[in-house]
Amino acid sequence: MISKKLIDLGVLALRQRNSRGTFKPHISLRFRDNAGDLRTFSIDTTRTVGKHIQPDAYLITHAHSDHYGKSAMLSPNAFCSEKTAMALEIRHDRKYAGSMCKLGDEIDIEGTKVKTFPTEHTAGASAFYWENDVGTRILVTGDVKDASSLPPCDVLITEANYGDPADPSCHFADDLEGMKSALFEKGPVAFGAYEFGKAQRAVELIRGFGYDGAIRMEARTRALTRSMLEDAGELAGLDSGEDDGVFIVAPWNLDKLPWNMKKYVLSCRMDYPYPTIRISDHLDACGLEDMVRRLSPEVTLVYHPGGNRPSKFSKHLNSIGIDSISIDQIGNVLSNEFI
Incomplete structure (x- = not known):
């Protein structure tokens, strides 16, 4: 099973529940850092209310509303690029409370060195890359217009806004x-x-x-x-x-x-x-497939957007021999290895 393959790579993908008992947007990744400590990075999601355990980081890839920076920007555990933080403040008239860096720099999150890379989706849009305790290379892209700067990885978490190869509108x-x-x-x-x-x-x-x-x-x-x-x-x-x-x-x-x-x-x-x-800020279906092939991950997790395109893109990747799962296949059940 692909989920078992993720566990073997030292990565647990999970969907957390909010106070109403429904799944929060997008996903969190749980892994051990080089010191062996358990870490949780929540990706493009809303904050967890204060009475609950907080993740080590809320990674905000960019400032579009469907990536939930309006909520995450209020947490001191938020991380994003300087331009993303600036855009969030202008768009939502709120003070960004987290940490930021120049796009392309490396940031330290509780001892984990996280490198940022441009995706050219918006000004400041950032992919995040780090390694866990067993050397697994993890890359979170957010939405992508240009993947040429992104590094090869073992676990890829990416988008499928135009990820349905059977839909003519996804080719442009x-x-x-x-x-x-x-x-x-x-x-x-x-x-x-x-x-x-x-x-x-x-x-x-x-x-x-x-x-x-x-x-x-x-x-x-x-x-x-x-x-x-x-x-x-x-x-x-x-x-x-x-x-x-x-x-x-x-x-x-x-x-x-x-x-x-x-x-x-x-x-x-x-x-x-x-x-x-036709002017897009995204890769089309062929561009997304080419990106995955070039990055050559062992597992690709498709986490965005809502609807059925993550599932369709994930199924397409599996059909061409690239191991993939989509967000709809991820629950909130934790593995004992990560407790």
Whole structure:
């Protein structure tokens, strides 16, 4: 059994329960450190209430809401990159209470040396890598756009946002030429993009295409972009009185802009009422498979997102000879070896 293989590698994956008795989001990993002490790292999950035993770390891979940093950021046991901490504070108007590091640095968590690597999913998005007492190399990726910097590992914990190889929508390439053409069409243009992650990537692409004018956006998107990007150029508000140029707003706010403005959504989803330009912050199904092959883990655990894609990606990996389990196969029963 693959779960037995994980135990043999000195790693226990478990799902903890909250105060209502239901499973908390995502997973925790239990292992022994080099001193033989039992450690628990909770990954992209909500905090455990104070009256219960706390994990040694809440690892926050990035600041999107479905990775639960809004909750974990209030714990002194939280760990993330500096840009992720900054984004969490801007997005949720709360003070980050944990520890942080520059992306690419190594952090010490109760004696365990944890190395961080960029995944390019958002500004500051970080993968976490460490070894346990038997030398098992553990890598947690979070969501991934570019896996080229990630190191080989023995146990891989990763995502499957577009991990269903049978779904045509999970196969794509970024339509950079389409976005560039839309940008330089005559007249004002608006791009629908989520305030954190996609909006900043849109600004980077727009500047890379050679546009040096003002980019107009909502206040919090503007604050996030200025904090995340060093060369964002001129950013202006939506209330500047100008209705010409380039706009970036949330997809659901496109209808609030003037009716005669050209409007596009930057997404791989096809359910918006506006034309879609395929620009993604994720690897597609082929990219995810290529990543796993290159990292060459003994076991791959697929932990994100909700729904059936983790199971589908895990089944696909098993079908091509890569040992994998998905989050729906993980319970909260502990092995005696780890008590």
